[in-house]
Amino acid sequence: MAIGGYNQLSLTCLNTKLDVEAYQFQSARAALYAYLSATKVKTLYVPNYICDSIFPALESLNIEVEFYSINEQLLPEKSLKLIRKSCCKVLLVNYFGLLNKKIKELITSEPELYVIDNSQALFCEHIEGTTSIYSPRKFLGIPDGGLLRTSKHINMPKEFFDASKYTGHLLLRASGYAPEGYTMFLDAEQALESFTPKRMSVISEYLIKCTDIRVIKEKRQRNYELLYTRFNSLNQLQLPIHDQIPLCYPLKLAFKVDQICKQLIDKAIYLPRYWCSKYSGEVGQDMFETTLFLPIDERLDTEQIELIIESVNNMMALK
Numbered sequence: 001m002a003i004g005g006y007n008q009l010s011l012t013c014l015n016t017k018l019d020v021e022a023y024q025f026q027s028a029r030a031a032l033y034a035y036l037s038a039t040k041v042k043t044l045y046v047p048n049y050i051c052d053s054i055f056p057a058l059e060s061l062n063i064e065v066e067f068y069s070i071n072e073q074l075l076p077e078k079s080l081k082l083i084r085k086s087c088c089k090v091l092l093v094n095y096f097g098l099l100n101k102k103i104k105e106l107i108t109s110e111p112e113l114y115v116i117d118n119s120q121a122l123f124c125e126h127i128e129g130t131t132s133i134y135s136p137r138k139f140l141g142i143p144d145g146g147l148l149r150t151s152k153h154i155n156m157p158k159e160f161f162d163a164s165k166y167t168g169h170l171l172l173r174a175s176g177y178a179p180e181g182y183t184m185f186l187d188a189e190q191a192l193e194s195f196t197p198k199r200m201s202v203i204s205e206y207l208i209k210c211t212d213i214r215v216i217k218e219k220r221q222r223n224y225e226l227l228y229t230r231f232n233s234l235n236q237l238q239l240p241i242h243d244q245i246p247l248c249y250p251l252k253l254a255f256k257v258d259q260i261c262k263q264l265i266d267k268a269i270y271l272p273r274y275w276c277s278k279y280s281g282e283v284g285q286d287m288f289e290t291t292l293f294l295p296i297d298e299r300l301d302t303e304q305i306e307l308i309i310e311s312v313n314n315m316m317a318l319k
């Protein structure tokens with residue numbers, strides 16, 4: 001450790017580690033790339049509702065992508081057991097971190113066929129026998145990060161991702177300057193478009209060490225339950241309630257939500273839209289058009305959750 005000299009951020013190190021058995025990369029897509037390039041996978045079955053960011057990595061590895069349809073429960077529409085087994089894997093997305101139980105049921109007979117995309121499910125445990133990827137920066141204030149759990153041996157790259165230019169948005173946001181940090185956030189995300197695997201940055205590793213995961217889990221769970229209680233009867237999605245620590249509360253309505261999203265921005269309530277993609281099937285397109293992905297993260301107290309509920313209710317009443 002260096003002594004004296006210029007000053008540093010004053011954070012308390014709690015020695016938090018996410019998953020000691022996981023290989024750590026700069027992003028989930030880099031983790032997927034590292035796994036696929038270490039295996040002989042030639043074809044990846046991918047749901048027709050997913051974030052486009054994974055496709056460049058698949059293209060560069062010459063992986064054949066076969067889309068499969070999902071049903072309204074966001075699970076494969078047809079049984080995937082009949083697919084050609086050799087050199088094939090099936091990517092299952094744990095949407096919003098809310099499908100863990102269903103995924104466990106689905107994979108029981110041949111777990112090794114599946115890669116579970118837990119990018120939206122940081123707090124869902126890896127299922128033995130499967131391979132899984134995670135994207136912790138969607139849940140934590142870190143600039144980069146992607147985890148891979150697999151029984152396959154992975155040769156780790158030597159180089160670390162350099163996140164030193166990609167932390168400004170986190171500091172601005174923490175200081176209460178969300179709009180001012182937005183372009184920096186986009187720059188940081190753009191830096192992750194390069195999927196050649198690198199090790200997760202030392203900055204992310206340190207920030208994770210200083211994160212109180214217990215508080216994050218408790219608050220997410222509480223906020224999710226609050227939104228569930230208020231919106232469940234209206235929600236077109238059937239969601240689980242007990243023991244969930246998801247990414248967000250997805251509220252699927254019977255009409256398009258563009259207008260509500262715009263009105264919420266005017267109230268400084270920013271919602272992501274998952275996902276606008278030319279590869280989406282009917283269910284995916286409908287999810288994109290009619291779902292409000294309401295935030296539940298640890299920054300939000302009960303009062304702010306009540307504000308979200310009131311704002312959404314008022315806007316729906318005006319429809």
Ligand SMILES: Cc1ncc(COP(=O)(O)O)c(C=O)c1O
Binds near residue numbers: 050053120134135146
């Ligand atoms: C389901 C899913 N898979 C993979 C990814 C890629 O994650 P990363 O940005 O960490 O590469 C995302 C990103 O949004 C995602 O939502």
